[in-house]
Amino acid sequence: MLSRYEIFCKVMENGSFTKTAEELGYSQSAVSQAVRTLEQETETVLIDRKKDGIGLTADGEQYLPYFQQIYQAEKNLERKEEEMKGLTNSAIRIGTFTSVSRTFLPRLMMEFKKQYPEVRFILQQGEYTSIAQWVRNGSVDFGFANAEAVPGLETSILYKDEMAAVLPKGHPLTGKQVISLKDLEQEPFILLDEGEYSVPEQAFRRAGLHPKIEYKVYDDYSILAMVRQSLGVSAMYKRVLEGFEAGLAVRPVKERMERPVALVWKDWNTMPFAARKFVSYVRLKF
Missing domain, CATH: 3.40.190.10 (Periplasmic binding protein-like II)
Structure with a gap:
């Protein structure tokens, strides 16, 4: 659903409620209502509705640059959300040890990259103590470790x-x-x-x-x-x-x-989206 800021900016670009409604696939009343909502929020009249067309009021001219900035920010946010869902330009940082790196991890990374080809993996090799420390200080997004050797971290045992x-x-x-x-x-x-x-x-x-x-x-x-x-x-x-x-x-x-070999992380909610996606993928494989 389009925001009222985008609708307002489109109305001013087109110079018409009717053309904007046609372009967006909305009813004219829905477009008019979005503009009225903005006018109620700002407690002023933003558009001068004339018989020969529409124009900005003095207050409307003052507000328009801010509405345009909000509209642009919304578009940028929407683009970023799409990037995150597609894991574009995402790096997944993993703390791991030899047997995991040698056996199943390369295969799972390869399979995951088939779905999300632009994702990158950064592996840090260590033992349980160092991996746990990396997870705690944020050097890696999550790690593989002995579940009994990482107190205070969340774990999901794989095998x-x-x-x-x-x-x-x-x-x-x-x-x-x-x-x-x-x-x-x-x-x-x-x-x-x-x-x-x-x-x-x-x-x-x-x-x-x-x-x-x-x-x-x-x-x-x-x-x-x-x-x-x-x-x-x-x-x-x-x-x-x-x-x-x-x-x-x-x-x-x-x-x-x-x-017990486990996935370990500090806080699921604050783990980067791409890392959570890969952790969920790994868990499904065991």
């Missing part, structure tokens, strides 16, 4: 990722079909750096065990390379291991270790 024991080929423990945390406690351990909340460390602590952590490494695939070189054993998430088992022995762990 649970279980850990498996990762051993060098020929390691003595490969003779076992299932590995216990007690078995791993005795070996040089390469720990995945997950920030302040480590799933393996929590599991060892609950079991009253003290692993020999010789290395703490951020990158999952560096850990796999180190295990292949017999620098130690590790526990890795199964999604990370998919397709990278060569040269390794992978065994289930008796004491279940897993993380």
